[in-house]
Amino acid sequence: MMSGNYDYGGYPPPQYRRAPAPSGGGGARAAGCLLLLCAWPLMWVVLPVVAAGALAYAGYSVYVYLARLASALGLGSAPYPAWLAPPPGRATGTAEPAYTHYLFGPALADLRHVARTALPAPWQACRNHRFRVLGDTRTGNAAWLSAPFGRLIVMAMFAGVTGGYLAVATLYALQVATVAALTAVVAATGLVLRGADSALRRVKGIRTSCPSCHLRVRRPSYECAAPGCGRRHRDVRPGRHGVVRRRCGCGALLPTLVLAGGGGRMRAHCPHCGEPMSRGVGTVPEIVIPVLGAATTGKTRLMTALVMGLVEGPAGHGARSEFADEQSENAYRGLAGKLRAGVHTWKTIRVKDAPLRAYTLRVSPPRGSPRLLHVFDAPGELVGASELLRELRYIRAARTFLFTLDPLSVDVVWDSLPAADRAGYARLRSDMATDFVFGQLLQNIEGLGVPLAKARLAVALTKDDLVRHCEALEGVGRDSDDIRRWLEGPAGLDGVVRAMRRHFAEVRFFRTSSWLDSGEIDAGVLDLSGWLLAREGLRVHHSP
Secondary structure: OOOOOOOOOOOOOOHHHHOOOOOOHHHHHHHHHHHHHHHHHHHHHHHHHHHHHHHHHHHHHHHHHHHHHHHOOOOOOOOOOOOOOOOOOOEEOOEOOOOOHHHHOOHHHHHHHHHOOOOOOOHHHHHHHHHHHHHHHHOOOOHHHHHHHHHHHHHHHHHHHHHHHHHHHHHHHHHHHHHHHHHHHHHHHHHHHHHHHHHHHHOOOOOOEEOOOOOOOOEEEEOOOOOOOOEEEEOOEEOEEOEEEEEEEOEEEEEEEEHOHHHOEEEEEEEOOOOOOOOOOOOOOOEEEEEEEEOOHHHHHHHHHHHHHOOHHHHHHHOEEEEEEHHHHHHHHHHHHHHOOOOOOOOOOOOOOOOOEEEEEEOOOOOOOEEEEEEOOOOHHHHEEEEEHOOOOOHHOEEEEEEOOOHHOOOOHHOOOHHHHHHHHHHHHHOOOOHHHHHHHHHHHOOOOOOOHHOOEEEEOOOHHHHOOOOOHHHHOHHHHHHHHHHHHHOOOOHHHHHHHHOOOOOEEEEEOOOOOOOOOOOOHHHHHHHHHHHHOOOOOOOO
16 A cells, blocks of 8 residues: 555655746846946936036026027127118108107017027027037047936936026017017007097197198198208107107107197198198197188288287287298288388289188187187189189188178268269279179088088278268267168168178177278277187187
């Protein structure tokens, strides 16, 4: 009988067998452990070196970017700014002879220039350093030792430049955001200032018209005030060329806020005809007084006497007046000399294709804001030709009209004069009927769209020095109602007076003389000027 042990054929039981060990396995494991033990202290040396190199190259990347940024903006020792086209010498198309505001053009050019030159600078510097480091560490007797360090430096370099470029990209994004925010703020400020300028003009009732071509001018062109420049800027309002000030192509700074006093330092020109406009145009309200009447009614002399009283005499009734342009002053000097000499003035003649220019005064009342006063002397020859009378476009801006009536043209007055006086006054007498003249004027004024229901009419009986002692005017005083009753009665002009009172909101009559009495201006002229100024809203010392 067999024992309890089973026969396994000479082999030990399975529970006592060992798995065969791989050949050489013990040596490899030992080598790996030895390498790990040797490299572990080295890692504590390499990692700080790589980290320090990465930080150094990150800072260097930011430095290179900032240096190139300063150069792109025209700063530093090697400036390389973006090229910008200079402003044109004169306004052409939409271009103005002024530099564009930095935020509305040059800033965008600078951002593009920075993107082309400064943003790639960190990568360019890294690439150059990489070639230099690898080239220096792969040569020499100890290349087997320096080459690994070169690769470590390159690794640190790329890590640092990657982090630095993220910082550079953030800086550029902040720059773009800052420029965009500032542009939005400045643009909004410009729009607010433009709106305030328009609102202030509306509140003050400022309406501008050219004293030469008589067209409505929304915005005058302004000439640069710098000596020898002469560049004309079509629109100086706050905008892409400047918010508070703009820089002319000559380098001079010009104000953009005309109502804030800037318009007085620049010479204004009409954008339609190019003629110079009055000083201060567009900054104060304007008054337009057309002097209308037939030829030889004394319009020119009466207008000269009015201007003389405003500038040199008491006709301003406390207001101070001065000429607003050289053309007005030069024209006045010639006529005023004739008025003082007591000689007749020439009648106003319309030159072919030449617009009629106004006398323009700046009138500053004792209280309130100043005004520009335009007084137009329309040639009497235009009255008989409606197609020519309609060329007087300045009438559209008028709300007070001055109509001259020659008493010598009234038959009752002419017949009552002695024969010797009639012979001497024959060349001074207007030969056009008053009712025809006023009818033509009324028709054309209405045709030009003037709201006569809101307009005023001053009727001046001229040449009072010649007829004041006439029998036909005996007992007629200087009061407006006395003159009106005489015109409606003995003078036989009741139809004209009714038409005046029916169409105009207010009509007032004056007896005037343009001849100086011992150098003094006629009282009727003074009364007429005071009424005109007071009715146009100027606070003068006059009670009409």
